[in-house]
Amino acid sequence: MRGSYQTRTIKWALHYGILLLFVVAALFPLYWLVKVSITPNDILYKQGTDLLPSKLSFEHYATVIGKSDFLLFFRNSIIVSGITAIASTVLATASGYAFSRFAFRGKFWIVGVMLVTQMFPLVIVITPIFSIFGTLGLTNSLAGLIIIYTAFNIPFATFLMQSFFDGIPKDLEEAAMIDGATRFKAFVQIIAPLTLPGIVATAGFCFTGAWGEILFALLLNSSASASTFPVGLLLYSTRATIEYGPMMAAGVLALIPVCIFFFLIQRYLVQGLTAGAVKG
């Protein structure tokens, strides 16, 4: 007997009740963001604490799209994040596979090095990176950002992909290799397709990571043609004032693609990590 009807109802009420709290907590700040973006300037401060402004206006969206370089920044962000996602995932798939399948000399040290790269405050490495990129002609370019984002994403992406590969039994490619295929062929044609959810999840993770990065985007690039949207948002903070209306409008516009994207792939993240978790 699973417990009385009363106990079950209480359990479900609690279940949905707590979930509701989480949902509200997750959405409330985002709601505020949207609210500021549709509040006209004259009542922005006067009705700042009201839940709903007395009048709505899309003037900030018009300002952002019409009077600034926002569309250019947005396009740059898509290019940078997209290519970063693809590059990181490809490289991480290869290295994740290696970590999953092989026990090789130096594995401990390589993992250690990858870990250390995550520990160092980015601020210090910016100047050396800038100098190196300068000599390579990569400063003030989208390519420079892509390279550095990929490098920083690889450690965690590798960990993710390794986890997904751990969930696929080694026998599969071993059977293929006995049949005469090279490991590489087995990898590309059999194993990788099986981890498609994992690949999608890793790509999505790298995309969202690159999308919001601001430190390098601000310090490595200067011209508008090589700036991403976080820099665009910062430009709304002028010397004299912070133009919250357009800034939040630009923020909302920039969030739409990444939210949709994340909405779609989050399921695969769970799915893929589950498989890997079995092998711990």
Place this chain on the structure above:
Amino acid sequence: MTVLYTSAGIRRRLAALEPYLYSAPALLLITVTTLVPIVIGISYAFRNVMLLDPTSGGFVGLDNFRDLMRDGSFWGALKNTVTWTVSCVAFQFIFGLILALLLNRPFPGRSIIQPIVFLPWAIPTFLIGMNWSWLFNPAIGPLPHWAYALGLMSAPDNILSDPQHALLGPIIASIWWGTPFFAITLLAALQAIPSEIYEAAEIDGAGSLERFRSITLPFLAPTMVVTVMLRTIWIANSSELIVVMTKGGPADSSQIVASYVFTQAYQGLNFGYASAVATALVVLLLIYALLLVSIRQTMLSSR
């Protein structure tokens, strides 16, 4: 002509190289773009490097580290870093665990609720910082007024300008942002536990708390150690929320080591000293990581 190498021998040699070949592209990229700059960065710690002074750069040995030991601001920042990291990780873990437990079994509406509660992870941190600053400001945000109405505060003030509570602001923002990460990984780990084990335990008469303690936790533990370790390292190093929300103030009450590095580097332009601070942080995090890895090994071997 003598055949120096048999084809089998070549294949065996190549096979031994295989793992390196697969990981080479990734490693090459990381080495050139990250490792080399980090080594250069660490080298600054042993030199007197003032960013805009071309005559600086001389070797000073351990001087920067000696200054570090005597620097009250550094130790204050270190204390804050511990508070910051422990609070963020602990609460993100707890809320993430609760969420994961709630989402573990299918229920009507899960496919909509799940993406919504995971959404904060997709928002860029600096935007989150600005957003929450706005929410905490009594002139333009509702939170102080609600806190006052609920009796949590004696007056609707901005906690970000209160030296006792300034760090709380970024901590709350960080919890909001980071809970989905734990929820996702914990959920994945939970779903990997075979349901037969639970059913067997239920038949044996174990209550839900007992099942949680004796089945769920041990299964979760090893994977979670790695996740917690990674997150701790990230959080210890992430100064964005703090820099955006409080700039480390007021009076350095919310300054952590990572944001202190930023101040020394970009307001003092003293890259040598900033590097020393950064290196100290890396050393501490390395010790922490090694500790956790050995804990994990112990857990795995005892399983």
Place this chain on the structure above:
Amino acid sequence: MIKKLLLAGAAVAMLAAPALADTNLRFVQTNTSDESLAVLNTVIKKFEAENPGVKVELISIPWDNSFEKFATMIAAGDIPDVAEMPDNWVALYANAGHLENLEPYLEKWEHKADLNPRALELARKVKDTAYVLPYGLFVKSLYYNKKLFAEAGVAGPPKTVDDFMDAAKKVSALPGKYGYCLRGGSGTFNAWAMMGAATNGDNAFFDKDGMSTLDQPGWVAGFQNQIDIYKNGWAPKDSVNWGYKETVAGFYTGTCAMLDQDADVLAPTSEHMAPDDFGVVPMPKGKGGKAFPVLSYGSWGIMSASQHKDLAWKFLTMLDGPQTDPQWTKAVGALPIFKSAEKDPTYADPKYRAWFESLDDKDIVPTVTPGYLPEYSLFAGSTAVKLAQQALLGQITAEDLSKQFAGILTKAQQKYLAK
């Protein structure tokens, strides 16, 4: 035969030359407001039209992070031709040899005589050489909210420091209102310096031996005033963290009644307040009937690594000439550097009178902060902020604060003098 070849070669070279003359002049600046960009784009278009083959690449960097952004660019070799030089950057870049010496260019400049002598004096603060061409002056004056004053029963704008403290007290008695928009966060040192100098009766930061004067009782009294203002609740509790933007917003939303700032606040304030609701007067006078408002300036510089210095100077003189400069200063809220421009109709607006009065009044002595010290940027940007916040919060006393200020500045000054 060879002569013919040479002639042909020369002809080809001459034909190719215009194509090679497509020069890119890189121009970095930090004002991203709509008005500023409008002025710049007009000047750039005019310059490009008058100089075919030349393109001016305008690089606008966000003001909040401009210091680190520009420092990173220069440190890594990504050096523009022309750059805006906020006054507290000049010593840093000039001493490191990044700024071109502009004296030879100034010598030959037709408009040099029209320059306000103070502008040139400020430009020559580093090594007595002009490393920059100023575009405008910023001097602090006191904005006050007429409506709040009337409500609180304050007779008129404060003329002395005592009036100021009294007005702050009265306005703060109104529920939810405060007397002073205190800037406790970034940029706070200016306010402490002004108040301290006023109560001290003298604004010299150092005595003739290069020791800082900030720990003297006159200055300490001023620091105590600031602390009292915060302690008594005459400034909003939040203001301990307030930077430029928050104080300005505090003023134009009517939260606090008095603000010490430059003319660049006129624009945002006029957007949010009716012209009759606020006024501007020179900074209140202290001991000896004197006031010591902080004087700063904005300027343009030519980077010494530039390959197009003459062209850069040509661009600068168009941007900073007697015709265009007033448009620029209007957009950024500065006072013009040309004597002729002071008669420009914009500056006839009574609201600007306070600043011109400040520049003309003998009892108002402008204060120039010791930006020539290499350590000043860390001091003003971070150390002074932290110490000031500790004082406001009651963690250290005014005496402690003054001793720490004096200690740091003396050390820096001694080091500077020894060189």
